[in-house]
Amino acid sequence: MNFIVTAGGTRERIDAVRTIANEATGKLGSLIAEELAERLPGKEHIVYFLCGTGSCLPKTERGNIRVLHIEGTDQLQDTLIGLLKEQEIDAVIHSMAVSDYKVSSVTTPEHIAQALAEKFRGAPLPLSEAEWEQAVAQAVFARPLGAEHKISSDLEHPVLVLEKTPKIIGLIKDASPKTLLVGFKLLSGVSRKVLIDTAYGQLKKNRCTYVLANDMDSVVQGNHEGFLVDGSGSYTAFSGKEQIAKGVADSVLKKLMEDQG
Secondary structure, eight states: OEEEEEESBOEEESSSSOEEEOOOOOHHHHHHHHHHHHHSOSTTOEEEEEEETTOOOOOOTTSOEEEEEEOSHHHHHHHHHHHHHHSOOSEEEEOOBOOSEEEEEEEOHHHHHHHHHHHHTTSOOOOSHHHHHHHHHHHHHHSOOOTTSOOOTTOSSOEEEEEEOOOTHHHHHHHOTTSEEEEEEEESSOOHHHHHHHHHHHHHHHTOSEEEEEEHHHHHTTOOEEEEEOTTSOEEEEESHHHHHHHHHHHHHHHHHHHHO
C-alpha cells in the first residue's frame, strides 16, 4: 500500500527573504505517518510525508517513510497531484495547514497614488463605486516592487496584494477518484455541534471518507481533542495527539481492508 501524509504549513513568498507562514507544527501528521509505517513495515509499503519548512518529522528508521519538503501552495499542488497521477495511492491524510492566500504583488501607497494620478490626468474621475474599484485595482498592480529580490526595509508602508490559493483538498479526488481521503478541519472556540457539522460539510464537499475535526482551544491548552467524522455524520472522539494518530491510522487501514474484501 502507498500513502501520502501532508503535515506542517505552507510558506508563501513576499520577496527573496521574507515569507508569510502559519503556526502549524506538523506533529500530529508526523505521528500518523509513524503509525502507518509501523503497521505496514514492509518495503512494498511506502508513506510519502509531504511537509512544510520546520515541520516535525516522523522517525524513519523503518525506511518506508519518504520525506518530501514543501514550501508554497503551488509546490504542494505539483508534488501531491504528481504523486497521485504517477502511481496508485491508497490513501491521503491531508493534515497540512495550507495558506488560503499567496502574495500576488507588493507595492506602496505612493505607487498606487502615482498610478491613479497618471490614469486620470486630464480625464474625468470615475463616478460610480464600481468604476473606482476597478481603477484602484488596476493601480495596485501598475507599479509593483521587484519581489524577486529583497524589498527595502526603508519602506514605511509596503502594501501586500494577496490572491486566493486553490483548495488543494478539492483537487485530490479529481486526480485520483479511488484514493481514500482524510481531511482535517480546525476551528476555534465553537460548540462541538458546530465543529462536527462543519467537518461533515467539508467531508461531503470534498468527497472525503473521514474528516478529523479539531478545536484550536483544546490544542493550545495542551489537551488536544480530535473527532473523526465519517460519511454518516457520526464521529469517534480521541484525546491526545498519540491517540488521535492511532485512531486515524486504525480507521484508514480498516476501511481499506474492508474495501479490498
